[in-house]
Amino acid sequence: MPFKPSRRQLLTGAALGGAVIAAPFLRPEDKGGAHNAYFARLQQALQEAGLYRPTLVLDSERLYNNTQRLIEHINGDYAYRIVGKSLPSLSLINSVRKQTGTDRVMVFHQPFLNYLAENMPDSNLLLGKPMPANAAKRFYAFHSNAAFDPSTQLQWLIDTPQRLSEYSQLAAALGQTLQINLELDVGLHRGGFRDAGEVGLAIMSLKEDPNLEFAGFMGYEAHISKMPGIVGGPDKAMSKAMAFYSDCLQVAQEVLGEQYRPEQLTLNAGGSSTYQMYQGDAPCNELAVGSALVKPSDFDVHTLNDHIPAAFIATPVLKTLDSVEVPGLENLAGVMGLLNPNSSRSFFTYGGYWKANPESPPGLSTNGLYGRSTNQEMLNGSDSVQLAVNDFVFLRPTQSEAVFLQFGDIAVFDGLHISENWSIFQQGA
Template identity: 45%
Template sequence: MKRRQLLGLAALGLLGGWALRPRDHGQVHDAYFAGLNRLMRAEGNGMPALLLDLDRLDANTELLAKRLPEHLALRLVAKSLASAGLLDYLAKRLRSQRFMAFHQPQLNQLARSFPQADLLLGKPLPAQAALHFYRQLPQHLGFAPARQLTWLIDSEARLSQYAELARALGQPLRIALEIDIGLARGGFADPQALGQALQRLRRQPGQLQLQGLMGYDAQVAHAPPWLSQERAFAQANARYREFVAVARGFTELWPAQPLLNGGGSLTYALHSRLDSPLNEVALGSALLKPGDFDTPLLEQHQAALWIASPVLKAVDGALPFLHPAQPLLAAWNRNRQRAYYLHGGRWPATPVSPPGLAYDPLYGRSANQERLIGSAASGLRADDWVFLRPAVSAGLFGDFGELQLLRGGRAVGRWAALPGG
């Protein structure tokens, strides 16, 4: 009798344990992605593609325009929006010809594509890269660097290098000074360091023309639990104002209408509604909203960018050397029932459709045939398409060479990527 009771308890234990197995996360494409799957099966070229939903982009653009007050100018960040077609589209909708560049080849392309633009460097470049810009800039474009281009300076050493470059070129260079307002990523560390740099600049008249300051405050969006976001924002702004106060003391250097650039996709909403020292914000990612920008401040923005890849193989989810164990593994975790091999891979992206797909940590990543695992409930077959959401857009466009444009679920054109995008 006791033995039967023990056997019964053991059976109940096994049943209870079995009930704790992972639930089946697999689902078929929802209506939106089912439509994209049909589109790519019918009109795709069988290659991985970067898709931009113009309807969602328009909604993000309208939200941004509604939020930005009149005194806060907008500068579009080319590294996150690395397509001349995309930048032109946004510049017209948002009525801005201000762009922020981060790479020398991209800078040259922006000067060619937007000869009326105002360009600001988003990071300090070696003086040699700046020299290459001037060497590669055709003279007939109509773009005038002396009026339309501002280089970023982060140290006294770079200040001297750019002064020497100005002498070598025989023309003055416009500069902005990068200040550290809490991100701890370089730039002039405190107002005293900025003052010393301005003293040096004062001794080099005519070579470098100061336009203003640039301070990035991305740390505010990731404030620690013991510091509220609003307080972190106030601290960063207080630091910015301290730098401005020092710069204003150099009256012969400080322009009448200085550039006070900062913000970014992660914090532009705060600058739009709270007290800000800025007169210009730079952003790009908020308009596409890749995965790393899922923050409360960007909650109303919509994801507009997808990676689409065809399924090359839809097979049993067995692992090398563990084929005999696959029935048990699949029974315990139905999300390991099937394996789907994509065309290409190792993108900085997360599978989003069909739901329930995941990278296989036991198999690893691949740039050639990325392996995803999922349940049979996904309904995927070879030549179906899987959709992934990029974590970031910066550095991604160049991997695909172009953006494929969608409107109303239909393909409506393509935009080429910028070099270095």
């Protein structure tokens, strides 16, 4: 009996046949290539160091360049506070401290807070998000370095009257004076005080509480650089945010009267994507910046055009295949390469599925049909991609705060060699 194709097979064949015919006219350009001189040197440095595993690499020269840009832009108009979650390594923070001369660090995780108080006792610490009162209680339970005095060197962030009441009870139970910084919702709408009248009531409560002291405000405004022109753009959002900040300062002055000392308050604002928008006339007196110093890809914004990427994930190639074969669709391997030259070959890496995108060599991409893997990630590229087994693929993180914590020690690249290894914070210590 002669073979009679089904309707589905006829339609599939027709679609593939049409695609093959159209391929020469529709296929994307070949994006593949080799490592440029920078990544070739970085690969050599990793090979010399014997780091044939997924590794977070930090370029110390690029870090220095970005830190200098920060210093130039702030220009002494504001104090600078290091954002610890974006640079989660004691050695990294110490490097930035040395370059900027600051002792101010913003902290977002209770174990990190204890670690910094223990190992950086001369620091001035501000919480970057409100902590449950029991997390604060745990900090005091494990705090042991008498050289760090929480009553003067640590500010807890408070976002609601209820949390303020909880911290009042905690302070009374501990018999400790707690410095309290109030979170202002300056437009991000992720929490914090949204009404100047409520801010005034909170400051009045602090004034009357013998165990709590008003330490200042924090107004985080990451939304500003992303505001579209249709709603007024970044300038209007900044003006609105700073107007509310000024209103809260006015209320603080009214409530505190002769006790109002703005020069002694921590009036925090800023962020990596917005710090360059501050021109010295804002009501805040310090800016917090972290990610801009290593510039992951989420921070490819116009306000950071003079910053350069300083951190990469490096991982060895374990296997190479001269085709792209998806289980169940093996017969389409040749068609995939015909339709898109950048889907001609497969490279399986040591680890994967990070918050990162392939950076070098050019022309690599993940495969949505094959799926992602944290064990052996498939990357596809063209015949022009120059990668062999034991060569390295470099990926650029989309963020630093979570990605930096996934690889153990940071490998510090000085432009020629891996010169140091910096330990990272331990999340559950």
